[in-house]
Amino acid sequence: MAREKAVYGVALNFRSELEALGEQLNRDPYKKPPVAPVLYLRPRNTWNASGAAIQIPAGTKQLKMAGTVGVLIGGGYLAVNDVSIPHDSYYRPATRQRCRDGFCVIGSQITDREPREIQILINGELRCRASLADLVRPIDRLIADISEFLTLQPGDIVLAGEPYGAPLAQASDRVRVEIDGLPAIENEVEAE
Amino acid sequence: MKTARVAYAGAIHNATEENGCLRLADGTMVGEEEVEWLPPIQPGTIFALGLNYADHAKELAFQAPDEPLIFMKGPQSLCGHRGRTTRPRGVTYMHYECELAVVIGKTARRVTRASAYDYVGGYTVANDYAIRDYLENYYRPNFRVKSRDSATPLGPWLADAADVADPMNLQLRTLVNGRVTQEGNTRDMIFDIPALIEYLSGFMTLEAGDIILTGTPEGLAGVEVGDVVITEIDGIGSLKNTIIGDAEDRGNVG
Numbered sequence: 001m002a003r004e005k006a007v008y009g010v011a012l013n014f015r016s017e018l019e020a021l022g023e024q025l026n027r028d029p030y031k032k033p034p035v036a037p038v039l040y041l042r043p044r045n046t047w048n049a050s051g052a053a054i055q056i057p058a059g060t061k062q063l064k065m066a067g068t069v070g071v072l073i074g075g076g077y078l079a080v081n082d083v084s085i086p087h088d089s090y091y092r093p094a095t096r097q098r099c100r101d102g103f104c105v106i107g108s109q110i111t112d113r114e115p116r117e118i119q120i121l122i123n124g125e126l127r128c129r130a131s132l133a134d135l136v137r138p139i140d141r142l143i144a145d146i147s148e149f150l151t152l153q154p155g156d157i158v159l160a161g162e163p164y165g166a167p168l169a170q171a172s173d174r175v176r177v178e179i180d181g182l183p184a185i186e187n188e189v190e191a192e
Numbered sequence: 193m194k195t196a197r198v199a200y201a202g203a204i205h206n207a208t209e210e211n212g213c214l215r216l217a218d219g220t221m222v223g224e225e226e227v228e229w230l231p232p233i234q235p236g237t238i239f240a241l242g243l244n245y246a247d248h249a250k251e252l253a254f255q256a257p258d259e260p261l262i263f264m265k266g267p268q269s270l271c272g273h274r275g276r277t278t279r280p281r282g283v284t285y286m287h288y289e290c291e292l293a294v295v296i297g298k299t300a301r302r303v304t305r306a307s308a309y310d311y312v313g314g315y316t317v318a319n320d321y322a323i324r325d326y327l328e329n330y331y332r333p334n335f336r337v338k339s340r341d342s343a344t345p346l347g348p349w350l351a352d353a354a355d356v357a358d359p360m361n362l363q364l365r366t367l368v369n370g371r372v373t374q375e376g377n378t379r380d381m382i383f384d385i386p387a388l389i390e391y392l393s394g395f396m397t398l399e400a401g402d403i404i405l406t407g408t409p410e411g412l413a414g415v416e417v418g419d420v421v422i423t424e425i426d427g428i429g430s431l432k433n434t435i436i437g438d439a440e441d442r443g444n445v446g
Contacts, residue, residue: 041266043264069349150341151268
């Protein structure tokens with residue numbers, strides 16, 4: 001039965017972030033490192049396009065710009081900017097921080113070749129470079145581990161992860177996500 | 193009016209309730225056991241509440257939250273009335289959760305409590321099964337616990353909001369193999385329906401077809417393969433589900 005696509009994000013899927021968190025993952029409230037992929041949903045109100053504005057909610061100064069690779073189920077890879085209000089805790093679902101309107105920019109172009117690198121630029125300056133070789137779960141394993149309990153269907157998208165050190169942006173910044181093999185996606189941040 | 197979506201004679205139909213039977217759009221009357229029940233709406237975004245009844249929060253040894261604990265579910269997690277939900281082999285604790293599901297009826301953004309009910313299209317019943325073996329302290333309750341395929345029965349009917357006089361005073365109950373194991377009333381929610389709509393629409397746009405599962409009262413109990421679980425809410429509906437084993441334990445029957 002046809003349904004709207006589902007878009008899933010994955011937290012803590014870059015090794016460098018897990019290493020930086022280190023012992024914290026064994027303490028309260030986590031008690032031990034994650035076993036299954038740490039998933040969150042990017043609901044339909046968050047879907048946005050390259051060229052459109054990303055709005056900073058009133059009372060928030062900066063947004064995290066987690067450029068990443070979107071894996072299109074059924075074949076192909078997309079450039080995505082997975083935006084959130086910065087938050088330190090992974091204990092409870094970050095619905096309020098992540099599910100803002102327009103917070104998930106999804107590129108319209110697809111490449112068949114698995115990308116290797118993510119670059120995030122703010123106002124033309126390279127602020128983060130992440131290699132997909134740093135993924136805790138490489139893409140094929142990620143899809144296998146998710147689909148063990150949750151069936152993905154063609155058109156669904158799984159985001160590979162938020163690069164460790166993803167930069168913050170503020171109003172009037174231009175944010176550009178470059179993934180090898182794909183045209184860049186670019187958005188301006190504006191005050192709500 | 194109560195509406196349903198069903199598969200019958202090789203096609204998908206919208207149906208209305210009439211004397212306990214289904215009236216299809218072309219006037220055909222069919223009985224509830226003659227159709228395959230689908231979730232009563234095509235879902236948009238699915239939200240669910242954790243710890244939204246004070247007694248249940250206490251049961252799980254948690255303080256009642258000061259902000260709604262909202263998690264989300266994928267669209268594949270739903271199944272219809274008289275559906276089957278898998279209890280994976282080897283798990284020790286899978287439990288039901290009877291919940292009132294609120295279906296948004298029109299676009300809602302920055303809605304105040306006072307006008308929140310204008311944005312409700314209808315109500316249905318959900319059974320928000322959880323498999324606690326898979327619980328982890330990362331974005332808890334995590335998807336492996338709460339967003340498994342067909343592990344959230346929804347239905348049978350969508351009851352029009354106009355026909356539900358007071359959604360904050362509805363009796364809920366769960367029966368396992370005919371025995372009542374959970375009882376509560378929606379009046380005991382910590383964050384009531386207007387509060388939830390005000391909270392969510394305060395930071396995101398809700399659309400028609402979005403669903404909010406409003407949490408469950410105390411009275412959780414484990415379910416086993418073969419159990420017939422009925423979650424019901426007075427005036428809304430009685431939702432039946434059967435627990436089955438893993439595919440490999442059932443043989444190759446699809």
